[in-house]
Amino acid sequence: MTEKRQKGLASRFASGLWDFFVGDDWVLAIGVAVVLGVAGLISGMTGSWWVLVLGIPGVLTISLLRAVRLRR
Amino acid sequence: MDFGLAGGPTAASTSEGLWHHGEVRTLLLIASSFAASLVEMVEALTIVLAVGVTKGWRTAMTATMTALVSLLAIIVVLGPLLSKLPLPVLRLAIGALLLVFGLQWLRKAILRASGHKAQHDEAQIFADEVAALGDATSRADRIDGAGFAVAFKGVLLEGLEVAFIVVTFGATQHRVGVAALGALAAVIVVVIAGLALHRPLARVPENSLKMVVGIMLTSFGMYWAGEGVGAAWPGGDLALLGVIAWTSLVTGISVATLRVRIPVMA
Numbered sequence: 001m002t003e004k005r006q007k008g009l010a011s012r013f014a015s016g017l018w019d020f021f022v023g024d025d026w027v028l029a030i031g032v033a034v035v036l037g038v039a040g041l042i043s044g045m046t047g048s049w050w051v052l053v054l055g056i057p058g059v060l061t062i063s064l065l066r067a068v069r070l071r072r
Numbered sequence: 073m074d075f076g077l078a079g080g081p082t083a084a085s086t087s088e089g090l091w092h093h094g095e096v097r098t099l100l101l102i103a104s105s106f107a108a109s110l111v112e113m114v115e116a117l118t119i120v121l122a123v124g125v126t127k128g129w130r131t132a133m134t135a136t137m138t139a140l141v142s143l144l145a146i147i148v149v150l151g152p153l154l155s156k157l158p159l160p161v162l163r164l165a166i167g168a169l170l171l172v173f174g175l176q177w178l179r180k181a182i183l184r185a186s187g188h189k190a191q192h193d194e195a196q197i198f199a200d201e202v203a204a205l206g207d208a209t210s211r212a213d214r215i216d217g218a219g220f221a222v223a224f225k226g227v228l229l230e231g232l233e234v235a236f237i238v239v240t241f242g243a244t245q246h247r248v249g250v251a252a253l254g255a256l257a258a259v260i261v262v263v264i265a266g267l268a269l270h271r272p273l274a275r276v277p278e279n280s281l282k283m284v285v286g287i288m289l290t291s292f293g294m295y296w297a298g299e300g301v302g303a304a305w306p307g308g309d310l311a312l313l314g315v316i317a318w319t320s321l322v323t324g325i326s327v328a329t330l331r332v333r334i335p336v337m338a
Contacts, residue, residue: 025179028179033168
């Protein structure tokens, strides 16, 4: 297998993984990471379930507004 | 009573009535696996039918069987690996993945329901696939390379989503078998319907099902990821029902708001 073909296969594999886990909007993946990070940071001080309950719908709303704006 | 993972009592220990023997969570697990698998299998069936019609049934069936064996191998390898991870890591990793996955489904479903994205139409997808694959010039007794690739990729990719949902849902509750039952039921329903009709299952309410699955994946993801990062849910396991209700409410409000406040541009 040539080096060029190997790079092509690796690139397609990485692209497939990205599509599978990140999908159409990277904001969702980054947003989930941020919300979980904040919830984890403050969970030692206080119950952080509300961060998830408010943060995840917030991330979804941002992603939806981006999709609508891009479409317009 | 908890999900059988924590090894200790939770705040919901007194809520035996509703949560007795985990019937509610078992039903939720089976229903979620069934709905998710049904949607994905309907999509895979459309591709297999298109290949069968244009390139011959031998090609379509060989590709389908090869993809199913590949999927089985992935599940057999992934399942035991997941169960060896420490519990908090497992909860956080799977919860985060379910969240990202569920939010993708929910986003698409909300955009479709509010008219900002075209509805998923199996009949149209079937027609497009048939047109893309070309004339039925292949001989029925030999395997067509292009047709094999299309059917294999379709079944593998759609099946991977099912495998992911079954393995992750099942692993977090140590009930991969229960989750697999839901998926198996969906596969049987779709295969029987496909054999009987020999055309895409256009009447399955795919868009509505996708919304329900998106709500379930997001809710389970939020719950498990929360457990993983140490967020103590009020009410223990019963909080999951509240999270599902909250996610459903947010979804309904999002659809209504996008439909009314942000009209679709022509």
